[in-house]
Amino acid sequence: xESNSSSEAExxxxxxxxxxxxxxxxxxRAYLQCILQNASDLIFSxxxxxxxxxxxxxxEKVLGYSWIEVVGRPITDLAEDPETFEPVxxxxxxxxxxxxxxxxxxxxEGTTVYCNAxxxxxxxxxxxxxxxxxICQDITRWxxxxxxxxxxxxxxxxGRIAAGVGHEINNPVAVIKEAAAWAGEVVSDAKxxxxxxxxxxxxxxxxxxxxxxxxxxxxxKLLGFARESLPTKIELxxxxxxxxxxxxxxxxxxxxxxxxxxxxxxxxxLVNSDPRLLExxxxxxxxxxxxxxxxxxxxxxxxxxxxxxKSSEVEIRVEDNADGIPKEDQGKIFELFYTTKPPGKGTxxxxxxxxxxxxNLGGELTFESKVGVGTTFTVRIPVS
Amino acid sequence: xxxxxxxxxLLVDDEETLLEYLSKRLLKKGFAVKATFxxxxxxxxxxxxxxxxxxxxxxxxxxxxxxxxxxLRQIQPFxxxxxxTGHGSVESALESGQQEAFEYLLxxxxxxxxxxxxxxAYKRKVEIQTARFREEVEKVQMAGMGPRGIRKAIRELEKxxxxx
Numbered sequence: 001x002e003s004n005s006s007s008e009a010e011x012x013x014x015x016x017x018x019x020x021x022x023x024x025x026x027x028x029r030a031y032l033q034c035i036l037q038n039a040s041d042l043i044f045s046x047x048x049x050x051x052x053x054x055x056x057x058x059x060e061k062v063l064g065y066s067w068i069e070v071v072g073r074p075i076t077d078l079a080e081d082p083e084t085f086e087p088v089x090x091x092x093x094x095x096x097x098x099x100x101x102x103x104x105x106x107x108x109e110g111t112t113v114y115c116n117a118x119x120x121x122x123x124x125x126x127x128x129x130x131x132x133x134x135i136c137q138d139i140t141r142w143x144x145x146x147x148x149x150x151x152x153x154x155x156x157x158x159g160r161i162a163a164g165v166g167h168e169i170n171n172p173v174a175v176i177k178e179a180a181a182w183a184g185e186v187v188s189d190a191k192x193x194x195x196x197x198x199x200x201x202x203x204x205x206x207x208x209x210x211x212x213x214x215x216x217x218x219x220x221k222l223l224g225f226a227r228e229s230l231p232t233k234i235e236l237x238x239x240x241x242x243x244x245x246x247x248x249x250x251x252x253x254x255x256x257x258x259x260x261x262x263x264x265x266x267x268x269x270l271v272n273s274d275p276r277l278l279e280x281x282x283x284x285x286x287x288x289x290x291x292x293x294x295x296x297x298x299x300x301x302x303x304x305x306x307x308x309x310k311s312s313e314v315e316i317r318v319e320d321n322a323d324g325i326p327k328e329d330q331g332k333i334f335e336l337f338y339t340t341k342p343p344g345k346g347t348x349x350x351x352x353x354x355x356x357x358x359x360n361l362g363g364e365l366t367f368e369s370k371v372g373v374g375t376t377f378t379v380r381i382p383v384s
Numbered sequence: 385x386x387x388x389x390x391x392x393x394l395l396v397d398d399e400e401t402l403l404e405y406l407s408k409r410l411l412k413k414g415f416a417v418k419a420t421f422x423x424x425x426x427x428x429x430x431x432x433x434x435x436x437x438x439x440x441x442x443x444x445x446x447x448x449x450x451x452x453x454x455x456l457r458q459i460q461p462f463x464x465x466x467x468x469t470g471h472g473s474v475e476s477a478l479e480s481g482q483q484e485a486f487e488y489l490l491x492x493x494x495x496x497x498x499x500x501x502x503x504x505a506y507k508r509k510v511e512i513q514t515a516r517f518r519e520e521v522e523k524v525q526m527a528g529m530g531p532r533g534i535r536k537a538i539r540e541l542e543k544x545x546x547x548x
Contacts, residue, residue: 167470170401174492178405181495185412223470231458 011202042115042136045122047127050075050089062115062138064108073234075134080104080112089119093132102143103136114140173215179210222349233384238269238278238314242305245282252290257299260286260356263306269314272384275359281365284350285318285377291341292322294374312383313363319376325369333367392416393504396426396452397468413499423452430459437505439498441491442469453484454496462483462513462545464505468493517545 036043042059046052050119051074055067063078070078081086081104092098097120105113115136122131184205246260253260285301293301301321308315324334332338334355339348358365363381393415395545403419410417418435420426424446426438438456441448453465464486487504491495524537 045488163528170470170491171402175402175405177492178409180403182405185409212492220490 007012039135040138042138042272043134044075044136045131045133045255046075047131050132053131056270059136061343062107062113062136063105069108076131080106089132092117092119092277093121096123099124102139105136112140114143139271169215170219173219177209177212177216180212182203184209218349233272233274236275236278237268237270238271239264240268240309241275241279242282244314245279245286246305248292249283252287256294256301258290258293258301258303261282261302263304265307265309267309269307269309270383271314271381273361273381277361278381281354281357281379282316282318284354285379288350288377289320289322289375291320292320294321313384315379316379316381317376318379319330319374322375324371324375325367328372330367330369347358390416390436391502392436393418393502394426394430394435394456394463395419396421396438396444397450398422398444399441401444403512409495415502421522423447423449423455426452427455427459430456430463434460434461436509437486437502438463438465439502440465442467450484457484462509462516465502466498466505466511486527513545517541 002232012306036054036056036058039056039058040061041056043054043056043064044052044059044111055065055070060066065078075089076082076085085103088100088103092100095117100117100119103115103117105115107113116139117136119132119134119135121129122133124130175321176177179295187193187201187205190198193201241265242262286305288301304317304319306317306319308317329340334352335350336349337348355365358381360378361381363379365379367375367377369375393410395403395407395410395417398421400421401422407417407419418429418433420429423440423444426440427447430438438453440449440452440456444452447455449467449469451465454461456465465484467485468487468491469488470491485507487501489501519539521538524534524541529536529537
């Protein structure tokens, strides 16, 4: 009887223990479930042959598949290139666990997803390897950012080189300018030249002078762009500045049918900004509109310049009804040296410089364009 | 522009070919021109000869344009300097307080602007020089020297101020 009661006690103890294990197990399962449901990383497990057994919620976000779609499929199906993925797995797993960086996976929609992958062997009680658990962190955006940074750095370097080249080019250009001017004087003093030869030589000298002037303009614009100088801000009336700019450009409008309309707010538009820089932007935008309208031809050619005051910023719009910018070119108009104007007319510097200037003033330069309707450039700058 | 014949111009630039043509053109216009190819050379030349206007390149090996004009004006205090600069260094030269120059011009220089600058710089030089000369003459007269002493002092001044 005594052994009976002791084994009964034993049974009760085991039952109690079992119950508490069950609770613990339940908690662990809930805990794991919670991790798998909420982790933003892709967490998967495979059997010993590499077929997927589980696939976390995060994985659905990272690769676009639901777990139903992938369970049972080999893990290599998810890799961008299965053949290079195998060795990564193998080398990683030599010591039972490992980390592989920048592993390319393939999103359901075909894009590449880069992950840092940690892989571990799953071992059963007998010490046999029964599968693999992997945690993969999506680093695609980070990688993209890193590439962008490299690109930005390269552009900055190109900018510095261009500024240096601009400076250096300036000297020989100055020499050519002087030499040509001197040659011009020699020609005009020379005796015994036929009238035709004299005229021809004079034209050639003028061409050389005009072309060196062109070089000079380009290098100075470029250097102005590359130079890092802080804007000097004063209080100014945007309306006055715009009127001055239009007056400055007016000679270009003579003998054309182009009309400029003003849609200004009634009150003066006062801001604290750099008038010289803003004028440069307005000149660029209006000159571009004039150029586009000259290309269009016809009688109905209008530029409308409008202003608007918002709580902490002012808005200046330069709108034309020219041919508009084709969709495929719209991404390029702020690129350095991109121009659609004929050689000698455009440097491809105006718009990128303007954009740079406006953002240095704490504002924003945007545009909208529709082929056959026209283009509107909008400058937004803070009031102070 | 007949008075150009009297204007003595000192050119300072390490770009020798540039100076060759520039000085030819200025000579033809009637200026008296001396070309030097470094700040050091310019300073040396200025020890022995008087100039009215110096045209100095800002960026040169050895002493630069700012230092060159400073030294030139130590030797000839009435000399007016026109400094030629690459883009963007006008402001930096002005900001650093080196406002001694009569004018800063961008390179490659616009010839007509340069001619205007030279004749204005010359005018300024003559004005300052004459004003100072009068002051000194007055001083001599106030000093109570005899007529012979005054004449001698004025001759000395004329020599110093390069007035014939």
